[in-house]
Amino acid sequence: MLFRSALTLAAATLIVTPAVSQSSGRLGTPISPGRTITGELSTSDPILTDQTHFDCYSVLTSPGQRIQIDQLSSAFDSYLIVGGGSCESLTSPQHNDDGGEGLNARVTIEGTGGIFYILANSVVAGATGPYQLRASLAGAAPTVTRLNVGQTVNGTLSPSDRTLPDNSHYDCFSVQTRVGQRLQIDQTSDDFDSYLSVGTGGCEQLTATARDDDGGGGLNARIVHDGDGGVLFIQANSVSAGQTGAYQLRVSQAQGRAPSPGRPPAGNAAGGPAPTPYSNVDLSTLGASRPTSLPVVTSEWGTDVNTCYAAYSAMVEMTVANVQPREWGNVSEIAWNTRRTRLGLQIDYRAPEAAMIDFSTANFKSMAMVGAIGVAPNGQPNQGRPLAEYLTALANCDRAHGLTPVTRY
Structure with missing residues (x-):
């Protein structure tokens, strides 16, 4: 990705x-x-x-x-x-x-x-x-059941299963992915409202890359995941606390392949490995590509509480990792975590819309970093446009929620 x-x-x-x-x-x-x-x-x-x-x-x-x-x-x-x-x-x-x-x-x-x-x-x-x-x-570590693509398993959420902080029970599964492979994970149940979370790091401290409630129709959950060659962990869960009953979990090959922006499909005519992002870029030249000014752009990102929380979360996470774009405008002067905390109190984390927060946060970080580098993963110069769009999205959020807007210059 x-x-x-x-x-x-x-x-x-x-x-x-x-x-x-x-x-x-x-x-x-x-x-x-x-x-x-x-x-x-x-x-x-x-x-x-x-x-x-x-x-x-x-x-x-x-x-x-x-x-x-x-x-x-x-x-x-x-x-x-x-x-x-x-x-x-x-x-x-x-x-x-x-x-x-x-x-x-x-x-x-x-x-x-x-x-x-x-x-x-x-x-x-x-x-x-x-x-x-x-x-x-803490109790015993949850058993992780390894699945193969094309496999369907019958499971049961029971009172003895592990619980999440919201007191909903879950079972833990894993599947080995391949680069370029698109997987579909379905959880169906007649006994409770299914809820799926997938990500990395193990089920107990999952770093979620996607969540879903009713994407599979009715009260069934579905997530489509683009493989990156790593192990994907799956939490088979319920929407409400304490729900128990039988369910089916299925991992299948989805139609199509994982997108590879600006790159040819995985593999080549000679059967060699797929090229990877930045593989045709001389990394030693990236410093010279950093933009010295940012273009004026518009942003199509919304200003709803979930989107803006993700935008602020991206800045907080980049600050922790010491890669915040602090040289632009008043970025370094703003208490980003205070803004994130303010919006976080307004979020219903079990609502379907909240399932996109982690994904949106990752996209905002990508925009900021790729724009700060000045070169897209396919080697094309971007003049800092992704970073400009991210900062514009932040400013729009600031105005929508009554905060002093971030500036780009």
Whole structure:
């Protein structure tokens, strides 16, 4: 997919090199399963390299024990970083932004018998305020049933199945995809209103790329997915909390192939591998292609709450990854997470329209990054038009929701 190539090329990795907390030192404040601690991020707390404040905690685990860590706050967008090592030098860290409900963070760790260190953090630099950190024992990891393309399975949602934060039950499946392959996933049931989510990262901490309620007709769910060669995880779920009953899940080959913008179809006459985005571009020349000014464009993106939430989310995620287009206009002066939080309170996350938020966020990030690079994945110069369209969409959202508009220049 286009945005995957753009993000792979441009995204930065957060390096955790915090200073040592005066109050907790290398060991952190101890927390154990079943305990909730009330804390507060303040301007006197140590900071990470992205200028976000953090408090450090530690939890002693037992081998095979699964512990769920939740950070909850109504004052800022929570962000958790959990790993080994010590407070000032985490090893193999896990990161999470919105794995809990709303803007709350959640990480589940597999006990090793050693100590895990927890950084209670925020998404945006300088954010402060109260929060709660909770540790609880998690149940066994959900069984992942591997499916093949063309396979149909009969399943049952039961009270003993794992639940999502909205208390709806789900079963977990996976399927290996191929580049250029288009898959159709259908969930049908006469017992409840089906709901499908697909994505990466495993079912427990799914990074959703698509969600669907009634796309299969009636109360059945359907998602069409363009394969990228990775493993696709599938949550077979229900719309409402506590719903149980029988269902069928089918993975089939959909008609057509996954689109490859500006590129020929996968494969070639000689049977060689398909070309990939930016494969015919000299990457060493990309810096010279960066636009020095942006064209005046119009945007066809709407200004509804879901679209604008996605537009703001894209800017927040790029800020976290240190690839925000901060050199344009007043981009660096705006508290994007505050705007996202304001709109997030208005969203019905179970409504069909909300299923497009993750997809729209990814598209906005792609527009920003491809435009900032100045070259499309097919090698054609774009004069920064995708970035200009994204900033125009942001400005339209700002005006529609009574906010000071972002400027492009």
